[in-house]
Amino acid sequence: MKVNLFRKKSAKRSRFWTDRDRENVLWFWHSYLKQKTPWLFVVLGMILVQGFVYQQFLSLTENGLRVIFESGELKDLVRVCLMVFLLFVLRGAMSYAVPRLSVWLASDAVLQMRQHLINHLLTLDLKYFERTTPGDIILRVVSQAQDLSHFVGQATVNAVRDAASVVIISSYLIYKSPVLFLTAAIILPVIILIMQKVSDRIKYIQANAENAMGAYMGRIEEMANGMRTVKIAGQEPQERKHLFRATQGIKDLSIRLQAAQAMVLPSVDMVSAVVYVVVIGGGGYMVLSPDYDLDGAAIIAFLLGLALVFDPARQLTQFFVRLQSNLVILESICSLYREKPSIFDREGVVERFDPHADIALEDVTFCYHPENPLFDHLNMTFQGGKTTAIVGPTGSGKTTVLGLLSRLYSIQGGSIEIGSTPIDQIKIANLRSAFSVVSQDIVIFNSSIWENIKYVRPDASDEEIWEAAEAAEIADLIRVRGDAALGPKGSQLSGGQRQRIAIARAFLRSAPILLLDEATSALDQKTEEKIKRAFNRLAKGKTTIIVAHRLSAITHADWIYVLDGGKVVEQGSHADLMQAEGLYSGMYVSQRQGYGR
Structure with missing residues (x-):
């Protein structure tokens, strides 16, 4: 089963922010972030400090330029330089503390989400696991959850920092010259138009990339589980062909996604260049004209302020581009939560x-x-x-x-x-x-025989485990192998040995109802007779149902x-x-x- 969030591209452009996106984000906020509100305010406070550092830097730069161009007092220049240095020391401290704290908050939130995902998975019916590939489950619980953690803990916090910087510095520039700032603000509608144009394409490509990755992981899992058949049938070239085709598809989608994202920054840079030219020309005219109260220091500080605005603005556009991809990931995770068990108390x-x-x-x-x-x-x-x-x-x-x-x-x-x-x-x-069950579909974990038997009753004593192993004719093998792991799915054991582990589990559990599903199908006739005698002892006084x-x-x-x-x-x-x-x-x-x- 694939994620299949977008089976085909709609002819109609999808909205940048849908109702489902809003539901998913609110779910993540209320479930995992709202409880951390005090810490989030701490992070926000440190981010605002970073923004005000830039604002004060502009003010001090303008004053420093006036010292150079007008008063020429060395002590005033030293004072300005020292204050600038101290400001950036403060910003450096905030730049260290903010990511450390935000990553801790995001990692903790995603840890809780992963634990809830695991709990939810274990409540789902067997039918869900029969129709869903392990690759798809692994993709959601491991890869997508990690991607979401990185986005929330770093990308989102950086975006808030950039937004705060844009707002604070822009407010200062408006205060200094509303006319010049409004001239610079012509970039905003263009950026919004660019974002609207690429957002739909990014969502579509990201959804297909997640589908392709889920299918790729599922194919690897199938190949690994069926390697015996692959080798015997000599189908290595065929498996190689399938996996190569899948990796090529993932590569193509990655390139298309990067190409869509790469449209944003050059477009913003071109518009920014126009704005700089307009501000330099218009600002120069205002300095030369006696009708405006601006000097050279103010214009230089204004241009520096624009540079400090445009850089975080560019990063913000990148954030909104990445947001589209992560909304797809969040929808994939939320869709798992929308799976409801039909078998429950x-x-x-x-x-x-x-x-x-x-x-x-x-x-x-x-x-x-x-x-x-x-x-x-x-x-x-x-x-x-x-x-x-x-x-x-x-x-x-x-x-x-x-x-x-x-x-x-x-x-x-x-x-x-x-x-x-x-x-x-x-x-x-x-x-x-x-119920005690001995099935033809035996699950063996990559641990020792002892641990595999003990799995059905973790509180069992050593004596009880030895008794079960003796009854199932597997005790001698335990003595030989000791604590050695059995390999993935018990690959280092024969079919009969795996089946005797399952039988030992039934002896150890010793429940009143015994279900035997082809319980001796992998045993030779001599061993089967021994096991049948053991089953007769095990079944005494129990309701026994045999499928054979x-x-x-x-x-x-x-x-x-x-x-x-x-x-x-x-x-x-x-x-x-x-x-x-x-x-x-x-x-x-x-x-x-x-x-x-």
Whole structure:
């Protein structure tokens, strides 16, 4: 999933500042900056000091010039020079303190935002992560958050400083000569026109650049995860081609963005040159004319003041150009917050329920996509304390049933109950704590085997972890590897070793409901027999639900459901189903013949 903030460029020019931009900025202010208002006033005060330093510098410069041109007193000149030096010492101190303080404030604000983003991500449904690439999530939480931190902590504070300098120095210049300043002010409409012209283009290019970067990061993540397949299939040239094309696209967008931004400063410089010529010519005339109370020192100080105004004004235009890019980034981050979970604890949920009771699916309707329903009025019952198996062809919905039981997905109709309590009326944390899961999709972290087992119960004792490892036939490997990391996603382990870590987790968690999703699919027959004996010990007194492709692994089940096309087509014990000579019997015989060959 890409950011996709602008899917195509609108023929109509977008506004420089939209209602959505206003909402996003106000959200950031109220959420992360408003609480720092006292410190922000401190920063503003230091910025104003910097602006007044420039104003006083102009005044002292004018006085110094008069000393040189008129009185010629050396002591007056020394006094002016000393005061100028002290002023710039003060400005230097402010120039050091302002960025230090502002970066600290911005970094703290973005730290809080990142933590809130992580908290929000963890509340979202599994469906969100199934439709969103890791690259897009990383882009928002890492890259875009960092860009926003830099913009708020440095660019925005510098812009406030520049704006204060422009206002303070301009006020002084207006005081000295309103006519000359109004002549210089003709630049303002031109700058506004330039900004309006480039802002839409910058937003459009920035949005496409964010999309391209998200896709690029997602592609790298897919390549890294699928490197085994890439190597075996010899598709390195194809992956190289995809990534090179993506990097070329990012480069082209970066160049286009820089080209759009580069239009601003030369335009401002050209207009500024016209203003300087007009002020020099007009100011010179006013000095020569007896109708105006201006002298050479005043005109020189006025020109110096214009230089001090135009430089921060140029920086301000750059800030507003960069603002367009960062509004796109802020919208990307805010769009993540607009993602709302559909699975959450509603009012009146209970924490206590009987996890040993029967589990019933009654008239359950569910679909991943509205145009492709999976279950339509599905009915199943899993008796408490007994073993129930679910079998069927690929795509029949076996694993989905397990996901519905633990509320990884929301059903569209019907109900799922444990005992007499609907699962959507049970607190999610309490419901899921009742399940131990061994899945074919095993998540292994890049840490030791010991830490991977302990992950499901951080408070477990060493003795409990060793017992779980022994039961899952993984203890010997722990002794061999020690604290060595297992590589990304357990890349240094075999499929069977990864599966035994998952089984050890189930032993350690030892919840009252045991879900086994192809739990022995990666084990050889000899190891499978050992694990099956361990599972029999683990399942004693527990409600066990097994999803299996290998039917020999579920012949001991108390009850077996056969799913096909999202419907229960057969049910009963192994003996009953074999006697019925239906789909289950055919699958079982076919597998036995296949294994026999």
